[in-house]
Amino acid sequence: MFKKRTPYLYLILPGLFMLGFFFLPLIMAFRISLSDYSHDIYHPAFVGLGNYLKLAHTAPFWNAMQNTFLFLVGVVPAMMVLPIFLALLLNGKLKGLAIFRSLIYIPVVISMVVVGIAWRWLYADDGLINWLLSLFHQPKVGWLVNPDIALYSVMIVIVWKGMAYYMMMYLAHLQSLSQELYEAAEIDGANLWQKHWHVTLPHLRPTMVMVAIISTIGSLKVFTEIYVMTRGGPVGATKTLVYYIYERAFENLDLGIASAAGIILMLILLAFSLLEMKFSPKDEIKDTPPKAGKSFPGGKSVALPTEPLKQEVGSAL
């Protein structure tokens, strides 16, 4: 139907961008990670896996890994569970519900920098939150200055900002749950708690798995919120992996070490992405529209996750 070269003509421009801004830098990232930039940034020396070995013996790197891991453990379960309650509250036919949904969704769309600044103000020594505590005769808390607490304070902000996003995912699923199941449970004498435990929760389980994976990927990439609120401090207590990479690369100009840490991050993320593909509901890619009976070029039909959309947005939170 079209000339043979037509498809390629369309692909030239996007292809050039893809090559220049994805594939070339990816190859460069591997090469940089094998070079030592710490002595002379203009004449890096090839050191093989030296940077990776050095990382293995670098305490700040392990500190960053540990903080990142703590982040996962703190944020992911909260993201899996709290939004379910929100979704249950916002599901239904109450008047004005749509307005409440929009209002509750606002933290999701406001940029991380703005959210970080707003919360720094709340967390201030004489700030609103410490005042609230004082109402209950509690002592002041050094939310962002106490090394034992700062990481958790940042987690709270991240959960607060992302909650409504996952709520929408749950909500979409709740709306596909038929009322008859609840009615049947009621006839069987189930109370409110039992109804949700036996009907709602099993229905939402696949979504929970997706939320777990998406929020894991997002937590692994945490950076901006930390830069804005604590700059990795106090004494490195909130330095995460991406923060470590940023600091090494753009403050110490140690590109080799930073790239090696970046590759490690990529491998970890890759593992989770594969996990995501395994668990996400499969959607047979529809045949390229041609004549009936002919299948996708190559003859095999491919299964793809339908979720990259959510990952894309979710990990940006």
Add this chain to the structure above:
Amino acid sequence: MKKALQYLVLTFLALQALGPFLWLLSTALKGPGENIFAYPPQFIPAHLTLDNFFSVWHKVPMPWFFINSIVVTLLTIFFNITLSVLAAYPLARMRFKGQNTIFFSILATMMIPFQVLMIPLYLICLKLNLTDSGGLINAWLGLVLPFAVSGFGIFFVRQAMVTLPRELEESAVLDGCNSWQILWHILLPLIRPTLATLAVFAFMATWGEFLWPSIILSDPQHFTLPVGLVQLQSAFSADWKLIAAGTLLSMVPMLVFFFALQRYFVSGATSGAVKG
């Protein structure tokens, strides 16, 4: 009674979502004599004033932050849509050698985190003089070009195009349309909602982006809003009225955009979540 309780809970939830921003607003509206650290806090300012908004507008290059953010965001949206459509069209509606390989390589780029690309990208942009030492236009290009195309965007548009019936093209070809005319006059009008959703995604991602701009920008006149706000925060660390005012100003475009195009925002969270 039960309804009243429900509204009470919902109001509480809305308040916790908006509270931090309302508190910023209260701080930004306070007059010069007011103690922003007063215990108990003064929620309604005693001396309401808009002075803080005017003074932040003049003390830092706020107008530039807005111009840069708006230009960069619009350009990124434009590039994303154009390039995604160009790539998605042959992948969805034609057959050619290497199609599978190309498609899967594009999908694979979705798994590469930006954090591993940023170091080489920085070196590339230095080489091409796409940082802000090359001037305003170069700074803009440096902010836009690395995000001009995304595997996700191509995939997203392709999925929308694949579902359109084949007969559309067949009759168009009989009428003498070439491939470009088919794309422009037939396919694009049909996938407009998809493009709108993609535009919203690109808007959200670009408007709030901090990491990359903070790497390649150093001249405050070239700053985008997020970078400008962080700088405002460190330069005027004691003046929270000013910081609050600047932060609130930066929220306005996003809020307007959100309330105007709500359904596209939410479709991001829900599309694909419900089957059938």
